Amino acid sequence: MKILFLAASNVGRNRQRTLVTIGALAFAGFIMLFYASLIEGFLQTIEHTAVGMDLGEIQIHQYAYRENPDLYQRIEYPDDLIQKLEAAGLSASPRLYGFGLAASGSASAGVGLRGIDLQREPAVTQIHRHVMLGEWLEDADPEGVVIGRKLARTLGANIGDEVVIVTQAADGSLANRLYHVRGILKSIGEGLDRSAVFMTDRSFRELMVLSEGAHEIAVVRRDTALDLQSATERAVRAAPGLEVMNWRQLQPVLATLIDISGVSLMFMILITYTAVGMVTLNAMLMSVFERIHEFGVMKAIGVSPGQVIALIFTEVMIQTTAAGGLALALGLPVSLYYQRHGIDLSGWTGTGTIMGVAIEPVWYCRVTPSTVFTPVVFLFIVAALAVVYPAVKAAVIRPVEAIHYR
Amino acid sequence: MFLGPACLLLGTAILAVRPAVAGGAESSSERAKRILRTVDDLWRGQSSHGILLMQVQTAHYIRSMRMEGWSKGKDLSLVRILEPLKEKGTSTLKSGTSIYTYLPQTDRTIRLTSGMMMGSWMGSHFTNDDLVKESRLGEDYDPSITFEGDRNGQSVLEFTLMPKPQAAVVWGKVVITVRAQDYIPVNSLYFDEDMALVRTMNFSTVKEMGGRRIPTVLRVVPEDKPGEYTELVYEQMSFNLDLDDAFFSLAELRRK
Numbered sequence: 001m002k003i004l005f006l007a008a009s010n011v012g013r014n015r016q017r018t019l020v021t022i023g024a025l026a027f028a029g030f031i032m033l034f035y036a037s038l039i040e041g042f043l044q045t046i047e048h049t050a051v052g053m054d055l056g057e058i059q060i061h062q063y064a065y066r067e068n069p070d071l072y073q074r075i076e077y078p079d080d081l082i083q084k085l086e087a088a089g090l091s092a093s094p095r096l097y098g099f100g101l102a103a104s105g106s107a108s109a110g111v112g113l114r115g116i117d118l119q120r121e122p123a124v125t126q127i128h129r130h131v132m133l134g135e136w137l138e139d140a141d142p143e144g145v146v147i148g149r150k151l152a153r154t155l156g157a158n159i160g161d162e163v164v165i166v167t168q169a170a171d172g173s174l175a176n177r178l179y180h181v182r183g184i185l186k187s188i189g190e191g192l193d194r195s196a197v198f199m200t201d202r203s204f205r206e207l208m209v210l211s212e213g214a215h216e217i218a219v220v221r222r223d224t225a226l227d228l229q230s231a232t233e234r235a236v237r238a239a240p241g242l243e244v245m246n247w248r249q250l251q252p253v254l255a256t257l258i259d260i261s262g263v264s265l266m267f268m269i270l271i272t273y274t275a276v277g278m279v280t281l282n283a284m285l286m287s288v289f290e291r292i293h294e295f296g297v298m299k300a301i302g303v304s305p306g307q308v309i310a311l312i313f314t315e316v317m318i319q320t321t322a323a324g325g326l327a328l329a330l331g332l333p334v335s336l337y338y339q340r341h342g343i344d345l346s347g348w349t350g351t352g353t354i355m356g357v358a359i360e361p362v363w364y365c366r367v368t369p370s371t372v373f374t375p376v377v378f379l380f381i382v383a384a385l386a387v388v389y390p391a392v393k394a395a396v397i398r399p400v401e402a403i404h405y406r
Numbered sequence: 407m408f409l410g411p412a413c414l415l416l417g418t419a420i421l422a423v424r425p426a427v428a429g430g431a432e433s434s435s436e437r438a439k440r441i442l443r444t445v446d447d448l449w450r451g452q453s454s455h456g457i458l459l460m461q462v463q464t465a466h467y468i469r470s471m472r473m474e475g476w477s478k479g480k481d482l483s484l485v486r487i488l489e490p491l492k493e494k495g496t497s498t499l500k501s502g503t504s505i506y507t508y509l510p511q512t513d514r515t516i517r518l519t520s521g522m523m524m525g526s527w528m529g530s531h532f533t534n535d536d537l538v539k540e541s542r543l544g545e546d547y548d549p550s551i552t553f554e555g556d557r558n559g560q561s562v563l564e565f566t567l568m569p570k571p572q573a574a575v576v577w578g579k580v581v582i583t584v585r586a587q588d589y590i591p592v593n594s595l596y597f598d599e600d601m602a603l604v605r606t607m608n609f610s611t612v613k614e615m616g617g618r619r620i621p622t623v624l625r626v627v628p629e630d631k632p633g634e635y636t637e638l639v640y641e642q643m644s645f646n647l648d649l650d651d652a653f654f655s656l657a658e659l660r661r662k
Contacts, residue, residue: 072465072466099525101516101518101519101522103514103516108516108517108518108519109519110519110522164509164512164514164516166507166509166516168525168526168529170466170467171466171467171469171529172462172464172466172467172469172526172528172529173469173492173493173529174493174496174507174509174528174529176509176511176512176514177511177512178512178514
């Protein structure tokens with residue numbers, strides 16, 4: 001307690017230096033807090049777009065399907081499988097895929113057809129909420145299709161326009177049918193934007209002359225507390241003889257990108273904090289040198305080296321605590337503000353894609369316990385490391401020499 | 407035609423090479439070109455018209471279609487489906503390197519995009535690209551005679567076509583065998599870049615049709631899909647008709 005009192009009064013002695021040190025630490029803490037929430041926001045956006053709009057967390061296929069996605073590689077009894085998955089605490093939706101040609105007016109483009117189970121899909125992805133123009137699919141409108149935004153541009157198609165889909169049906173015949181554009185999706189990812197044509201699964205089956213089965217079962221955890229790995233294991237048990245993969249396995253590049261971004265955040269923290277660590281080191285070293293005489297006297301009246309170290313540590317910790325508080329007081333409101341409003345980068349860049357996942361030009365922060373505490377905890381660690389040298393320096397002073405030091 | 411739903415579908419192509427200089431010593435390559443041109447002429451004529459039956463057997467379906475086709479030169483051809491009813495009137499127009507398909511159900515004409523070129527033509531083992539590329543075989547490949555003599559009891563000539571160095575080609579090698587006495591084709595083998603056999607085309611049932619002796623049955627067998635094949639049976643053929651270029655137009659394509 002005495003040490004704390006003494007340290008506090010020492011901190012107050014050179015106000016200017018104290019303010020500069022606290023300022024530097026607080027600024028670094030604030031920047032990192034904000035940066036961490038920005039990165040987290042970015043990663044969650046990617047993950048949310050890729051997983052929540054398209055992939056689902058886990059996908060089930062026939063083993064050969066992903067290698068060679070042809071019409072005949074189907075899961076035979078999707079309903080039974082979905083029941084089993086649901087019993088295991090997962091939500092699932094069957095999907096049908098095909099390839100074909102879409103033509104509107106004189107324009108045409110190769111497309112990926114997707115047959116969607118409108119009752120089940122909303123439990124897995126949020127794509128039905130991602131419509132830019134028009135409306136999502138409706139069972140009552142079997143001729144209505146929803147298409148990707150770049151495809152709409154390629155075809156020059158607007159809501160209500162006719163689109164002919166031509167493809168080879170499962171019986172080998174040249175299937176072709178007239179549809180109308182019911183909706184145009186917001187950007188999701190390169191592949192989807194450019195070529196996706198969503199239709200109801202019934203329309204898909206009629207077009208493709210396909211009565212049964214599904215090409216893919218997309219699965220998500222109903223309880224997010226369940227980790228992805230255990231959920232995958234549950235799905236594996238529910239789907240013997242089928243290929244079960246979670247999104248990290250399906251999109252390893254994306255998963256790696258997300259992992260690496262976490263590491264890069266630590267690097268940023270390391271670099272920034274090394275710099276403020278130096279500032280702190282310098283300030284404390286100076287403060288020790290200024291007080292050599294004083295430390296000599298303290299040692300002479302019986303203060304142990306350990307107590308000297310404790311004193312200097314406490315001085316730094318008082319400053320760091322003030323800085324940490326300041327960083328939180330500044331960083332948290334700013335991050336929370338941008339979590340809600342986002343940073344509009346549309347003046348700088350349009351909608352871009354990273355690893356084929358669309359990124360909107362509005363960048364949202366995302367505040368999580370880890371984005372708040374990691375920068376603050378590291379601030380204390382760095383300050384503690386920076387002060388080791390000055391503290392030891394003060395602790396090993398010889399009283400007689402120090403008293404005569406001028 | 408090496409390929410061909412021959413004359414009809416493909417506009418008969420084969421080796422479109424300049425006539426060999428008459429007289430003098432003929433090099434092996436020139437001889438190969440000359441003979442292949444004769445083979446080509448067998449199917450070509452200036453124009454042709456015919457009716458054929460296409461049967462497709464795959465692991466997933468069996469299809470049988472009757473179609474009528476016209477061709478002129480090697481760049482123009484028009485094929486119209488007669489049966490089955492579901493696809494009646496569906497027509498394909500090949501004009502140079504473009505392929506258009508008319509779809510009567512939706513009353514639309516579409517031009518196939520490059521992305522669809524490797525897709526199956528009418529559910530058969532022919533790709534759309536085959537229809538376009540076949541006529542370029544003579545431009546993209548150099549032929550040479552690689553075998554001459556008896557094989558399976560008949561006297562044959564074997565030609566090997568290797569792609570020209572700069573040509574953008576689908577096949578790594580094409581081997582064509584013809585009968586020595588009348589140059590009627592026996593089979594052609596298509597190899598990929600790794601020189602693995604990809605598909606075989608067998609010609610059989612030589613008959614007189616339209617004043618020519620031609621093989622009237624052509625069977626394509628893909629190597630990677632055992633049990634599958636596409637067979638074309640020529641039911642009627644006539645050659646050198648008076649066909650206007652305007653016949654091979656989008657307007658004609660839509661005519662029912």
